[in-house]
Amino acid sequence: xxxxxxxxxxxxxxxxxxxxxxxxxxxxxxxxxxxxxxxxxxxxxxxxxxxxxxxxxxxxxxxxxxxxxxxxxxxxxxxxxxxxxxxxxxxxxxxxxxxxxxxxxxxxxxxxxxxxxxxxxxxxxxxxxxxxxxxxxxxxxxxxxxxxxxxxxxxxxxxxxxxxxxxxxxxxxxxxxxxxxxxxxxxxxxxxxxxxxxxxxxxxxxxxxxxxxxxxxxxxxxxxxxxxxxxxxxxxxxxxxxxxxxxxxxxxxxxxxxxxxxxxxxxxxxxxxxxxxxxxxxxxxxxxxxxxxxxxxxxxxxxxxxxxxxxxxxxxxxxxxxxxxxxxxxxxxxxxxxxxxxxxxxxxxxxxxxxxxxxxxxxxxxxxxxxxxxxxxxxxxxxxxxxxxxxxxxxxxxxxxxxxxxxxxxxxxxxxxxxxxxxxxxxxxxxxxxxxxxxxxxxxxxxxxxxxxxxxxxxxxxxxxxxxxxxxxxxxxxxxxxxxxxxxxxxxxxxxxxxxxxxxxxxxxxxxxxxxxxxxxxxxxxxxxxx
Ligand code: HEM
Numbered sequence: 001x002x003x004x005x006x007x008x009x010x011x012x013x014x015x016x017x018x019x020x021x022x023x024x025x026x027x028x029x030x031x032x033x034x035x036x037x038x039x040x041x042x043x044x045x046x047x048x049x050x051x052x053x054x055x056x057x058x059x060x061x062x063x064x065x066x067x068x069x070x071x072x073x074x075x076x077x078x079x080x081x082x083x084x085x086x087x088x089x090x091x092x093x094x095x096x097x098x099x100x101x102x103x104x105x106x107x108x109x110x111x112x113x114x115x116x117x118x119x120x121x122x123x124x125x126x127x128x129x130x131x132x133x134x135x136x137x138x139x140x141x142x143x144x145x146x147x148x149x150x151x152x153x154x155x156x157x158x159x160x161x162x163x164x165x166x167x168x169x170x171x172x173x174x175x176x177x178x179x180x181x182x183x184x185x186x187x188x189x190x191x192x193x194x195x196x197x198x199x200x201x202x203x204x205x206x207x208x209x210x211x212x213x214x215x216x217x218x219x220x221x222x223x224x225x226x227x228x229x230x231x232x233x234x235x236x237x238x239x240x241x242x243x244x245x246x247x248x249x250x251x252x253x254x255x256x257x258x259x260x261x262x263x264x265x266x267x268x269x270x271x272x273x274x275x276x277x278x279x280x281x282x283x284x285x286x287x288x289x290x291x292x293x294x295x296x297x298x299x300x301x302x303x304x305x306x307x308x309x310x311x312x313x314x315x316x317x318x319x320x321x322x323x324x325x326x327x328x329x330x331x332x333x334x335x336x337x338x339x340x341x342x343x344x345x346x347x348x349x350x351x352x353x354x355x356x357x358x359x360x361x362x363x364x365x366x367x368x369x370x371x372x373x374x375x376x377x378x379x380x381x382x383x384x385x386x387x388x389x390x391x392x393x394x395x396x397x398x399x400x401x402x403x404x405x406x407x408x409x410x411x412x413x414x415x416x417x418x419x420x421x422x423x424x425x426x427x428x429x430x431x432x433x434x435x436x437x438x439x440x441x442x443x444x445x446x447x448x449x450x451x452x453x454x455x456x457x458x459x460x461x462x463x464x465x466x467x468x469x470x471x472x473x474x475x476x477x478x479x480x481x482x483x484x485x486x487x488x489x490x491x492x493x494x495x496x497x498x499x500x501x502x503x504x505x506x507x508x509x510x511x512x513x514x515x516x517x518x519x520x521x522x523x524x525x526x527x528x529x530x531x
Pocket of ligand 1: 136153334398400465467469470473474475
């Protein structure tokens, strides 16, 4: 118990570190390492001269951890401004030398020019447990298996055709949410809605439907999948001690502490998948994968492809866990941040309302905005893009890892180095963006200053989905999920803060909380009224 408490303290200290905590952290780690008779040799291959510059003040054991506050994306941006050169900086996060990339030019080299060398992932003990030996797409090391898994996902589960085939499912899920809000407005006007719960429920229900088929809402499984997704994301997210003190993580006692929770959640995923797969085997024949234009669920598609791609059942489970974890939280965050920013920028909300409410075919009042209406809504698209610029759901993308030595901007990046791209800093760089910290969707309109900036990985200033070989496989899926929901929320309802806040002219608190994703600290509470 004492050790477990110490571990949790250390986890917290690693992200909320103060100088006193840093000293305690260092002392504790020294003790444990002595006891384990470990020798530290993590940096032997690092020869100083050619490496990117480092901030001063590196401490034994903790490295630069004491310089990284509770918002590492902000700390890294500020440290780079002081100590980085050419957009690169070498930071020792615990025992792990990590290259932090902070300018578009350096990001271009990492994600495109040297992509072939930097497209792997560092090993994560937690991902090994939750993702079946990291045999999903996102955590698989670069190589043959990753190529196969990625092809299965991009060609069959998340292809534009497949995403399009899910449009009626999306519309139906949105209509359920709209009906629920209308009902609340009619029966209890003035009710304060927990938008975080509502929007999280929508993305989770739709992803569940896409992955498993419709029947799982009725069986209540969507709630269990959502819960497991949240636990897994919290285990994988942020700065995990085991990732940054790998030798420590190899100690038996730490392995048990760190891994116990991951094993628990992994067993629950596994039990659920075993039940599911045997139900599928009993009730239906897997169909042929060339039927993907019918709105088939991902489980059926994967089962039909299993032999052709040589996938084991565990591979299928790993890919399914990946789909849940990658899709639910990220899409929800974009929706929640969009609504929060619109509430703080009422003139933008009014402009968006005008567009959405006049863009239906013939401008008639309709029951639902349908996906075919969305092409007439450039301001809606610009609003979502701007929400992702100011609040990228994955501020550091996923960590990259060099499989070979390479040079970036004249600096050596040795083989086996962890590389973090600070996508948050790129998207807020004042030398690239006018009024970089402000929410200004107009910048992305046809006549706007940044009209030509897209988010499909071609422009290194703006890479919310990453770029190059490891670019997000689900960008189309995500955008489709977000657009139809936001359009309908804006079309059907007027929105206000709860009355006392509204009267006081209060703003929505936009503080965020760092993890693998950048979440809002506070839940979003709003009062709808039917338009
Ligand atoms: C707004 C929503 C989303 C955002 C912002 C986002 C962002 C990202 C980012 C930053 C990466 C890592 C890129 C890199 O390492 O360079 C990634 C990877 C990935 N994403 Fe997404 N994502 C979103 C939604 C989705 C959805 C809906 C799915 C699937 C249904 C998905 C599936 C994946 C997969 C499979 C990978 C791993 C790609 C690889 O390593 O080859 N994502 N995503």
